[in-house]
Amino acid sequence: MLLAGLIFFHLLLISLQVPKGKEPTYFERAFFAVFSPVQHGVVSFFQDLRKFWNNYFYFRQVRRQNQEMRDEIFIVRQENQVLKNLLLKYKDAREIQDLLSAISRSILVSSVIGFDSSEIYKSVVLNKGSLDGVKKDMVVLDKRGRLVGRVIAPISLKQSRVQLVTDEASGVGVFSERFKVVGILTGNAEGKCLMKYVLKTNKEIEEGEEVSTSGFDGLYPSGIPVGKIVSCTEDATLFKKIIVEPYFDFSELDQVAVITVDLRGLS
């Protein structure tokens, strides 16, 4: 009797999500809101422990890291200056200053506190939520400014979920860097992406090319690097089979940047 009741309950839960892609049910939101703080707590505890270890017992490492970071800041400053100068060709100094200050205010640094429990390439959980200003569809980048995904529901007070570009259900408008061949990028369930809807007749795309966001999807701003084409083959269909290796690395995905403003409006 109990088993029948539980099975009926689960089938009811599953049927409530038809059609697929609807907003999460209250039940799902409640589970996420109750248990995601546990993940948050665990990750915070171990991060604090690591900080303690690094701060008090591992000075040698700190010194080396300090030097590395100084070098990196130097390079980043130089790069920043060169880009500012390049921008000056197109816009006046005040416009650029406004643009840059708006962008720097809009970056919310966040830690990844959990991976998808069923298939890791689908989503991650962040330690920032609605209280930090995180909203649905905000763009998420990795440490080097490369596309990771976008924020999706459910968003709890201090945690949120990000749909990765490697998720099969995701869709990103992209183009190849050299000849601006346009396509739609989706995940292939194995940690890589497929660039879809590029016709076989299109000869202007090849392996090794970089793929960036096109902005045509109305969601991601244009020009964010996404990945590199690792394979470009043809089969019986009208379209090429293009496999793209995303730039973001799962092993380095401990910290990400959530962009809290609509960059499309700023550019």
Added chain:
Amino acid sequence: MRSLYEAVLGIILAVVLHTLLGKISASLLFLFNTFSWVVLYFSLAKHEVFGAVMGSVCGLLQDSFSLGVFGVGGLTKTLLGFSTGYTSRKINVAPPVRNFVFLLIVSSIELALWKFLVFFLFRERLAWGGGLVFFQPLTTALIVTLLFQIMRRVREEGS
């Protein structure tokens, strides 16, 4: 009441271990399913009713940390908890080797059922994690057998 505390502790431990494994390496989540460990352990220790309820809670919890269809994990883990608890009451699966083989079979069936539902009903591509997922029933059976045998020894020595 004690059983309830144990169950809550088990669920929290599953979430903690799941988080830690993901932080060590995301690929480890293909190999280890901490939610299955809790369901199987409680099904063996407290039989079918407790197993089915733990299966529901842990399955839904697993679903809530995933982008997949909410309820599929709950459904398969409910069946896992109930069938493990019911079978362990009918036949003696306490000896270590028998325990391991039994757990290997039920966790393989649960994984196959879950993949079947995801693939055939919801038309989603399956992630195999470079084949790592095939070893998940093996690691589950090994860890739960060890845990169950240790707890059995502790209880025997305590009484």
